[in-house]
Amino acid sequence: MKRQNGYSLRQRLLIRLGTPLFIVLTIGGVATFALARHIGVVVYDRWLYDSAMTLAQQVKVQNKQLALNLSTTAMEMFEWDSVDRIYEEVVSRKNGRIFGNAVLPAPPQDMAFSAPQYYDSVVNGRHVRVVAVMVPSPADSGDAIYIQVAETESKRDSLIIETLTLAMPLQLGLLLIVTIFIWLAVTSSLRMVDDIAVRLEGYEPEGLAPLDNVEDMPSEVKPLVKALNQLIGKLSDSQNTQRRFVANAAHQLRTPLATLQVQTERALREPNPTMHLEALSQVFGAVTRLRHVVHQLLTLARSDTMERSDEQALKMVRVDLSKLVRDELERWADAAISHSIDLGYDGPEKVIEIDGEPYLLRELIGNLVDNAIRYGRTGGEVTLGLTTMPVTLFVDDNGPGIPAEERTLVLERFYRRSDAGGDGCGLGLAICREIAMRHGARLTIGDNSHSCGTRVTVIFPDN
Ligand SMILES: Nc1ncnc2c1ncn2[C@@H]1O[C@H](COP(=O)(O)OP(=O)(O)OP(=O)(O)O)[C@@H](O)[C@H]1O
Ligand SMILES: [Mg+2]
Numbered sequence: 260m261k262r263q264n265g266y267s268l269r270q271r272l273l274i275r276l277g278t279p280l281f282i283v284l285t286i287g288g289v290a291t292f293a294l295a296r297h298i299g300v301v302v303y304d305r306w307l308y309d310s311a312m313t314l315a316q317q318v319k320v321q322n323k324q325l326a327l328n329l330s331t332t333a334m335e336m337f338e339w340d341s342v343d344r345i346y347e348e349v350v351s352r353k354n355g356r357i358f359g360n361a362v363l364p365a366p367p368q369d370m371a372f373s374a375p376q377y378y379d380s381v382v383n384g385r386h387v388r389v390v391a392v393m394v395p396s397p398a399d400s401g402d403a404i405y406i407q408v409a410e411t412e413s414k415r416d417s418l419i420i421e422t423l424t425l426a427m428p429l430q431l432g433l434l435l436i437v438t439i440f441i442w443l444a445v446t447s448s449l450r451m452v453d454d455i456a457v458r459l460e461g462y463e464p465e466g467l468a469p470l471d472n473v474e475d476m477p478s479e480v481k482p483l484v485k486a487l488n489q490l491i492g493k494l495s496d497s498q499n500t501q502r503r504f505v506a507n508a509a510h511q512l513r514t515p516l517a518t519l520q521v522q523t524e525r526a527l528r529e530p531n532p533t534m535h536l537e538a539l540s541q542v543f544g545a546v547t548r549l550r551h552v553v554h555q556l557l558t559l560a561r562s563d564t565m566e567r568s569d570e571q572a573l574k575m576v577r578v579d580l581s582k583l584v585r586d587e588l589e590r591w592a593d594a595a596i597s598h599s600i601d602l603g604y605d606g607p608e609k610v611i612e613i614d615g616e617p618y619l620l621r622e623l624i625g626n627l628v629d630n631a632i633r634y635g636r637t638g639g640e641v642t643l644g645l646t647t648m649p650v651t652l653f654v655d656d657n658g659p660g661i662p663a664e665e666r667t668l669v670l671e672r673f674y675r676r677s678d679a680g681g682d683g684c685g686l687g688l689a690i691c692r693e694i695a696m697r698h699g700a701r702l703t704i705g706d707n708s709h710s711c712g713t714r715v716t717v718i719f720p721d722n
Contacts, residue, residue, distance in 0.1 A: 268452075272445045273438070280437055288430045295422035299415050304377050307390040310337070311375070311408040314349060315394045318357065318404050325351050325398055327358040342417070346382055346409040353402045363407040366391040370405060385411050451480055455487075467495040507673040511552045511684045518545040548682050555686040558622050559672070562693040574616055580650060580719075581611040584643055587624045591632065599638045602628070606645030613650055613719050615698050623694040624652070626687040627715050631656035633681055635712065650719040657712035666704040691715075 314337075319328040327349060329337070338345045338360070348359030361383065366376040370393040377390050387409040396402035458470060469488035476484055519542060526538035588604055595602035624643070631641040635656030642655040661669055661676070668674050670692050673685040688704075695702040699720040707714045 269442075269445050269449055273441060276441050277438055280441075281434060284430050284434050288426055291426045292419065292422060295426075296415075296419055299418040303388065303410070303415055304390065307377070307388065307408050307410055308375055308392070310345070310347075311390050311392045311406045313337070314347060314408065315392060315404065315406050318349060318394075318397060318406075320398045323398075325354060325357050325396065325404070340410075342413045343411040344385070346387065348405075348407045350405045350407075351396060351402055352405070353396075353399065357404070361409070363389060363391075363409050366407075370403075372403075380409070382409055387411055388415070448477070451477060455480075455484065459487075464498075467491050467498065504672060508552075508556055511556075511673070512549065515545040515549040515552065519549065551682070552684045555684055555690065558619075559686055559690050559693065562619050562622070562690055562697055575614045576617070577612050578615040578617050578620060579610045580613050580615075580620070580652065581607060581609065581645055583617065583620055584624060584645055584652065587621060587628065588643055591625070591628045594629070594632055595641065598632050598635075600632055600635060601640045602632070603640065603642050604644070605642050607647070611645060611647060611650055613698070614722050619694045619697065623691050623717065624654075626691050627654040630654075630687055630715075631658070631713070633683065634658050634679065639712075649721055652717045652719070653714055655707045655709065655712065655714045657707060657710040660706060660711055660713050661704055669704070670702075688715075691717075 314327065314329075317328045318325060320326075321328065338347075346359075346361040346363060348361060348363045349357040350359075351357055363382060364380045366389075367378055368376060370376065370391060372393055372395065375390055375392045377388065380387055380389050389407055389409040391405060391407045394404050394406065396404050455470065462468075469491050470484055473481060473484050473488065522538045522541035522545060526535055526542060529535040529538055584606065585604060588602060591602060628641065628643060631654050635641055635658035639657045640655075642653075644653045644655065645651070646653075665676060669676065670688050672689040674689075675683060675685040692702050695717050701718050703716050703718075705714050705716065706712070
């Protein structure tokens with residue numbers, strides 16, 4: 260079923276509660292009407308039957324003939340009615356008509372003693388209700404007397420109209436009262452939602468705080484508010500992380516920029532060629548550092564899983580990880596030599612394909628090898644390895660290692676260990692983690708099983 264784009268909950272509840280209520284009241288109205296009609300029929304039919312039996316009592320034998328023993332006055336009294344017209348006919352089966360003021364239609368079925376028949380018919384162009392009874396003849400035991408009494412239906416019709424005129428306003432009034440109650444109940448129940456909306460409207464982006472008094476809220480609204488509070492919490496966390504990141508990034512950029520300014524000024528003023536060269540070398544150091552920080556920041560921005568859009572996610576291609584790793588080894592060979600480190604490869608030469616972004620995978624390997632060379636032991640060994648099933652990349656060094664309690668912390672942005680030398684900015688492992696996550700891989704830091712030192716492992720998903 261197609262969902263309406265925007266709708267009023269209040270209106271929907273009113274319609275959904277009001278419609279069945281209307282149906283119930285209508286059924287109630289119809290039932291009342293049917294009941295009133297049935298009672299009317301029973302009561303008036305009884306009266307008709309009594310009238311017929313009164314006539315039956317008066318069929319007597321007079322001068323050896325059957326006749327109705329009623330005076331004209333008594334007959335007038337019998338036929339008198341303020342609203343309806345009464346017709347009667349008394350017939351002997353053997354001797355024919357005894358009395359009557361109209362010819363009444365025969366009953367629909369054969370008559371039997373003590374089994375009156377009631378039926379609707381038309382007499383003199385008017386709708387009538389008829390009762391027909393059969394009694395034994397007082398003169399001849401083989402004969403039977405048929406008595407029919409008919410009555411026009413004005414009394415019955417007006418009973419129905421009266422019932423309807425009384426019941427209809429009653430039902431409508433009831434519907435109105437219940438609708439008002441539903442409206443009030445719905446409005447007061449939904450006020451809670453309005454309150455929440457007002458509180459949320461008042462929020463400033465800097466002051467995100469969860470909605471309080473959740474336990475006092477109705478149980479239907481509670482899950483929504485709890486989910487909203489979770490979202491607010493996540494937003495607030497992400498805001499704090501962003502703020503910390505910007506502050507750290509600014510700090511990381513400010514230091515080399517300040518050095519750059521001071522040393523450039525110094526170089527410009529310095530007449531002594533040796534000092535001039537020294538100042539220029541400081542400038543070079545600051546620029547190198549600045550370039551590294553900017554590069555790391557840009558790589559982080561590019562690999563950040565939070566920043567990923569579906570369009571970017573589609574840039575994944577089939578990558579031969581084995582070739583990529585061996586290419587990186589070549590790229591880092593000079594850096595390893597300058598640290599007197601033996602940089603080697605431990606893995607198959609065959610093609611090992613995964614879905615990935617080659618640029619980011621190079622950054623991942625580069626950062627891990629850079630760390631291993633930088634923080635490993637001078638004159639030590641660094642091994643870049645690959646295994647399959649599942650595809651796993653690892654970087655081993657035999658340096659001092661990372662204490663277990665700091666292995667989660669070093670993955671945080673800008674975290675550097677207190678004894679970390681050099682001019683890193685603490686983003687390398689954070690970048691590696693983001694890149695791994697982006698590839699659906701899991702990065703862990705452990706011990707190098709062959710010697711002291713670190714092993715960083717990246718396990719890629721099967722594909
Ligand atoms: N192989 C390792 N052995 C010992 N300590 C390590 C190793 N790799 C990382 N560390 C520690 O973890 C810290 C964080 O590493 P990370 O690569 O994130 O930052 P960085 O190397 O200081 O800076 P960047 O990589 O951004 O230039 C480092 O400062 C270092 O103290
Ligand atoms: Mg690093």
